[in-house]
Amino acid sequence: MVLQGERGEIDPFVLVVEGSIPNESIKPEGYWCGFGDNPETGQPITTSEWIDRLAPKALAVVAIGTCATYGGIHAMAGNPTGAMGVPDYLGWDWKSQAGIPIVCVPGCPIQPDNFSETLTYLLYQAAGAAPMIPLDDKLRPTWLFGATVHEGCDRAGYYEQGQFALTYDSPKCLVKLGCWGPVVKCNVPKRGWMNGIGGCPNVGGICIACTMPGFPDKFMPFMDEPPARRCRAAPAAPMARWSAS
Known part of the structure; x- marks a missing residue:
């Protein structure tokens, strides 16, 4: 050929x-x-x-x-x-x-x-x-x-509330465990791997920035906290309480 x-x-x-x-x-x-x-x-x-x-x-x-x-x-x-x-x-x-x-x-x-x-x-x-x-x-x-891993991540709501996982058995945002999701352009968490299923942080794995130039050198060591300090967002304001009148 x-x-x-x-x-x-x-x-x-x-x-x-x-x-x-x-x-x-x-x-x-x-x-x-x-x-x-x-x-x-x-x-x-x-x-x-x-x-x-x-x-x-x-x-x-x-x-x-x-x-x-x-x-x-x-x-x-x-x-x-x-x-x-x-x-x-x-x-x-x-x-x-x-x-x-x-x-x-x-x-x-x-x-x-x-x-x-x-x-x-x-x-x-x-x-x-x-x-x-x-x-x-x-x-x-x-x-x-065009969008970041964070934008398609099932854990994004925890990130916005400033709730971060400290262990891998937590459902919260994985940024403090080394996830680069907020700055990496990748659609896998939103699209899934096969038939819409999967996506690294959706199933408990951190994003290691594999779709970015400079990977892996630029993003090592994996599973360290420095990315969290770069990617941290201020917690969102508490949601208003609604009551029936």
């Missing part, structure tokens, strides 16, 4: 990248990831070389999952492979031959409906039935990543 794409036999096509991109140009100690061999040299064709070949010919480039979008765990400080996300590799201002910026659908793992919905939008756009896909400054679809 990749050879067909390079030869123009499946135009127009959307290039979907999953996984971070090892960059042998900055870490030349080895071949970190590749697909097939170059028949002329007998050497592996690296992932980065395939992207160099295919991206200029693609209708659109879609990075799925946090590793492909922003580097993720493989791009942590000290990684030996030079791993990075597609925008860091191609450039944040890169556009396809159709004028479409890189489309990032982060998540570790990616929410499957977010992926299929993004591809569907691009197909409509390619058919002339939809305008340019709207993206935020992190190249994420705005209708999917």
Whole structure:
């Protein structure tokens, strides 16, 4: 399929990248990831070389999952492979031959409906039935990543009242236990993982900011209180008491 794409036999096509991109140009100690061999040299064709070949010919480039979008765990400080996300590799201002910026659908793992919905939008756009896909400054679809985890969280009411969990068996807001929900753009708590069910804080897990650039380095150590101090909100005023007259 990749050879067909390079030869123009499946135009127009959307290039979907999953996984971070090892960059042998900055870490030349080895071949970190590749697909097939170059028949002329007998050497592996690296992932980065395939992207160099295919991206200029693609209708659109879609990075799925946090590793492909922003580097993720493989791009942590000290990684030996030079791993990075597609925008860091191609450039944040890169556009396809159709004028479409890189489309990032982060998540570790990616929410499957977010992926299929993004591809569907691009197909409509390619058919002339939809305008340019709207993206935020992190190249994420705005209708999917326009709200914070907090806004879709089942525990949000406790946050507004200043009621915070101190142990994991509490139904209250998890900010003091390290949840980054108030500042992270992600729709999983509202949309759920499968058939509307799940969402990290909804089922007792803190948000560790896996849809954000800089994850995980920028948001470690997990389960510490500092995020709570940054995200704290003043408790809401007590609700008025109503009585029948």
